[in-house]
Structure formats: structure tokens, C-alpha cells
Amino acid sequence: MLEVSLSAAPLLFPACAVLGVLFGAAAFLLARQRGRPPLGPVLWAVALAGELAVTLTPTTGGSFGRPSCVFDPGGWEVAHGLQGALNLALYVPLAALGVWVFRRPLSVAAGCVLLSAGTELVQTLLRTGRSCDVADLLDNSSGALLGTVLAVAALARAGRRPAASRRDALGALGTAGGGLAAVALVVWLYVPLYGPSGRTPPRPDLTNVGVPAQRLMEGLFGPGDRLERTSLTADTARSAFPLTEAVTDRGRFRFEARSGLLVSVEFTTPEAAAPPPRSEGPRPEDELLYVGTQFARTWFPDLAPDGARPTVAPGPDGARLLTFRPPDAPGNTSGNASGPRLLEVTVSASGRVLSATASRPR
Structure with a gap:
């Protein structure tokens, strides 16, 4: 997998390093400014930088054809393979560290789902050479859920379980409802979604x-x-x-x-x-x-x-x-x-x- 990443996306590691330094430094300064321990925010910022680098770094030669997104039975096979496991693992630390830092598990889980949907959309709109696939969204969301559950369990074991609150629930509803509605609107307007209904994507140029x-x-x-x-x-x-x-x-x-x-x-x-x-x-x-x-x-x-x-x-x-x-x-x-x-x-x-x-x- 390492050889594939280096060959298909040679800028992946440099992008990850640059974003990690920038995001980590910003999180460190904000944490110090607010008088909070910087370790958690810095780790979460680095995990976020890694997600953006892995999902949005252009591959060699760019993408081909018109923007489109896959939603078909063949795509779900990917969700159960090696690629699906890697997509799931990508979001586990992001969600777990988010719960540790923000103490709002519902909002963090909803934010991770929105982030995955957004990156899938940006991948095809910006023609990064990567494919937009609903199976990837399923894997990322599963990883976010797993990371959230693990973080809540770890905090509970340490006696610092985040209390369920109305503010957290409303934040999660607003993030999931408003954000995913916006993504769905963009998909409806600009990105054909095709799958088991028999609809085929427009013929690429x-x-x-x-x-x-x-x-x-x-x-x-x-x-x-x-x-x-x-x-x-x-x-x-x-x-x-x-x-x-x-x-x-x-x-x-x-x-x-x-x-x-x-x-x-x-x-x-x-x-x-x-x-x-x-x-x-x-x-x-x-x-x-x-x-x-x-x-x-x-x-x-x-x-x-x-x-x-x-x-x-x-x-x-x-x-x-x-x-x-x-x-x-x-x-x-x-x-x-x-x-x-x-x-x-x-x-x-x-x-x-x-x-x-x-x-x-x-």
C-alpha cells in the first residue's frame, strides 16, 4: 500500500507533512491562548491534516471524465475489502481525538460524517484523480462511529465521561441535517449519482x-x-x-x-x-x-x-x-x-x- 500511495500520489507525504505542521501549530497556539493542555488539540489537528491529505492530494495525471459518483452493488464490495478497512481506520483516530478534545460525541460523529461526504464531493468536483464512491462514505462513517464509541468508553473508564446534553444533540442535528442537505443539493445539481436503478453515468469526454x-x-x-x-x-x-x-x-x-x-x-x-x-x-x-x-x-x-x-x-x-x-x-x-x-x-x-x-x- 505504501508503494501504491507513493506511485499514484507522489505529493501525499509532503502534503501530509506540511498540513500537519500548519494545523498542529495553529492548534497549539489556540490551546495555549485558551489555557488548555495542547496535546489533545495538536493530535486532533494532525489527524485532520492526515485525512485531508490522504483524501484530497491529487494523483498523478489528474482525473478523467465528467464528475460522477458511484452508488451500485459492485461498490459495496469495496467496503468489505482492504480499501474499506483503510477508509474505516482513517476516521477512527479523528473521531476519538475529537471526542477527547471537544467532549461532544454526537457533534463529533456528525461532523466526521459531514467531513467524509464533503471530501467525496470535492474529490470529483476538483478532479483530483480519485473516485467518488458512496461505499467510502459508509466506511468513513463506520470508522467515525467506532472512534466515538471507543473515546466515550475510555473517558468513562477514566471517570470523565462526557455528559449527554441538549447542546450536543442540537449541534449534531444541525451539522448532520444542514451540512448533508447542502452536500445532497450540490450532488443533485452537479454530480450524477448512478447505481442499481439502471441509470448510467454520462459518457465521459x-x-x-x-x-x-x-x-x-x-x-x-x-x-x-x-x-x-x-x-x-x-x-x-x-x-x-x-x-x-x-x-x-x-x-x-x-x-x-x-x-x-x-x-x-x-x-x-x-x-x-x-x-x-x-x-x-x-x-x-x-x-x-x-x-x-x-x-x-x-x-x-x-x-x-x-x-x-x-x-x-x-x-x-x-x-x-x-x-x-x-x-x-x-x-x-x-x-x-x-x-x-x-x-x-x-x-x-x-x-x-x-x-x-x-x-x-x-
Whole structure:
């Protein structure tokens, strides 16, 4: 995760350091001015600086397409993975330190939810290269709730439990009601929200995505496909450069944002891949080899040059996994300790290319 952060957002750590110093110094001076111990306010200010740096620092190359926000069943899968756990953990210290400093747990929890909603909105409006996703809001809110509960329990154990008050409750209602209403209004006016209702986002301007995305999409899936969304990511095991990931109606693909080289493709509908030769039944081994080799030479010429012969391994349901290792990679490592340069193409038993993944760790 550290390598991904450094590659996709090289300004993340400098931004975190600068904001941490500025926010921490301001909190220290305010606490001293009011005669309060400065430790709690300084820690809370640094946690706030970290949240802003992590969520708003632009990624390499900026964002693509028009502003939009995801609310669909696929997005909720992220909430239960590693990314979801990191989003949850980001808000636990922010909420816990907020309760410690302000002694208003309801207002702090509501403020954290509003902060998460606001940062998700700003991410897409300012085109920071990050995606707006309701699943992230769910994770952040869960982290805020967990941090609030932990802080209240810790204060109670120390005999300093914050008393529930009307002022805290009214502050929480005002923050959640007014703030979230304002965010919802901006989303309604400027940011299309799409999901399980079947509404799709407006087609992105392909001039913003770049010529490589258009060329790859039309070549892989045909001119009738729809480019739904793009995002910037990093996978140091596959490439040393930031990757553009594009999701379409018929599959998804990733390519190097710098060079335009295709890194991976996955066909999610059977008709998206090239039609099999003759019939849908199982094809002979040599035909599967031919289909996979032609696909590799067309889309990955640097890893499957003319004359390249892959190794073939059986896959599920009669599929074949074709592995290409370029001849200019002695020992199959290209002199790079991070991994081999190779290409893997999966062909179904009926002769359809299902997926392909390249590794160019350099």
C-alpha cells in the first residue's frame, strides 16, 4: 500500500507533512491562548491534516471524465475489502481525538460524517484523480462511529465521561441535517449519482481520457461499447508507472498512463471477446493456441513478438493459460528483482479470449 500511495500520489507525504505542521501549530497556539493542555488539540489537528491529505492530494495525471459518483452493488464490495478497512481506520483516530478534545460525541460523529461526504464531493468536483464512491462514505462513517464509541468508553473508564446534553444533540442535528442537505443539493445539481436503478453515468469526454483509452476500448470491445468510468491506480507488480483503469459495458482494461501500453484486459460478457472459430463447442489445442497467440501479438507485441511460443497450462472448464516470456529477458527477470516480464492469456475451451495480464515491472 505504501508503494501504491507513493506511485499514484507522489505529493501525499509532503502534503501530509506540511498540513500537519500548519494545523498542529495553529492548534497549539489556540490551546495555549485558551489555557488548555495542547496535546489533545495538536493530535486532533494532525489527524485532520492526515485525512485531508490522504483524501484530497491529487494523483498523478489528474482525473478523467465528467464528475460522477458511484452508488451500485459492485461498490459495496469495496467496503468489505482492504480499501474499506483503510477508509474505516482513517476516521477512527479523528473521531476519538475529537471526542477527547471537544467532549461532544454526537457533534463529533456528525461532523466526521459531514467531513467524509464533503471530501467525496470535492474529490470529483476538483478532479483530483480519485473516485467518488458512496461505499467510502459508509466506511468513513463506520470508522467515525467506532472512534466515538471507543473515546466515550475510555473517558468513562477514566471517570470523565462526557455528559449527554441538549447542546450536543442540537449541534449534531444541525451539522448532520444542514451540512448533508447542502452536500445532497450540490450532488443533485452537479454530480450524477448512478447505481442499481439502471441509470448510467454520462459518457465521459474521451479527449479527457486520452487517445489510448479510446483506441483500446474500440479495439478490444468494439465501437458500440460504452466507457463508463476511468480512474488512476497503481500496481507495482505489473508496471512501474501509474495505470489508467477503464470500465466499460463489456469488460475492463488497464494501461500505462505514460506510454499507453496495455497491461490487462478482462471480458465480462461472452460476446465481448472475439467469436470462436466455427462453433461453440470445445476446440482443438492448436486452435486455442492460435487464438491466444494472435491476440497476444496484436495487443502485447513487446511481450509476444513474432515467433514467440508460449507455455500452455490447463485452466478451469477446459480453458488454457498461455504464458509468454520475451526472449530478451534472460532468466525471465529482465535483471529486475521485482519480478519477471511476462504475459498471461486465458482462452476458453470454445476459443474465446477471456482475459490477459502483462507484467512489466522494469
